[in-house]
Amino acid sequence: MTERPRRRQARGQQRMVEILDAAARVFARSGYETATTNAIAAEAGVSPGSLYQFFANKEAIAHALADRFVTAMRTAHEEAFAGVDAAALPLPELLDRVIDPIVAFNLANPGFKALFARPDMPEGLAAAARPIQESLFGRVMGIVADRAPALPPEERVRTARVLIQVFQAMIPLITAAPEPERGPLTVELKHVLGRYLDPLTRLPGDDTP
Structure with a gap:
């Protein structure tokens, strides 16, 4: 009796x-603002009525997708940063270790930027x-501090911001x-x-050109 439920x-x-999954593709292709629940339903191969059985509107879909993205991004960050000895690794190897998992996350989650790169991102998604x-x-x-401990705190903050902005761009x-x-x-x-970091954080063994 319990098997059917x-x-x-x-x-x-x-x-x-x-x-x-369909919403992520539609958001990536069309952008969040112009995406519609009808387009998402068509992409998923279901009727709009079936979609509404699970999600009340586009915003509800976006929130559920954001939760999934956040969980996956947390995993990607752990893979990128956990166990990395930033002070000891040559810079090219450090960049490989940190960048590859996060690039892979973005390739595997095409709708991520459509939700989180919006200038008018709703507070719920922002939170x-x-x-x-x-x-x-x-x-x-932490990486900047480990590799360039002599940098003043305000320069560490600036360096970290520039690195993140360049990556996101x-x-x-x-x-x-x-x-x-x-x-x-x-x-x-x-x-x-690497060219930006190298003059600030050069260690013996670094071979970034």
Whole structure:
């Protein structure tokens, strides 16, 4: 008697995942502002009525998708930063370790920028993203401090902000590129960051050109 409700619940959970996957693609393709629930339903292969059984409106979809993105981004940050000895690694290796997982996250989550790069991002979405953004800033600050302990605190803050802004500026270029170009563009991103960091944080063994 309990098997049917469980199957229905599993089908419902799968349908929600499909709708969120479709929403991520629609947001990435059309932008959040112009995306519609009808477009999301069509992308997911369901009727608008079926979509509304799970989500009341586009904002509800965005919030659910934001929660999923935040969880995935937290995992990507852990992969990028956990166990990294920033003071000991040569700069090129450090950049590989930190940048690759976060680039991979952005490639795997095409709707992320459409939600979190908006100038009019609703407070609810901003609140969901804020802890991750603060954590990222803190981790980048930690790397700068480990590699350049002589830098005054205000310069560390400035350096961390510049690094994050440059990274965020190049991510759309990488994600929009054809797949064969993504690797070379990621290498270019590392070169840009490396050339900026190298004079500030050079350690023995660093070979960034």
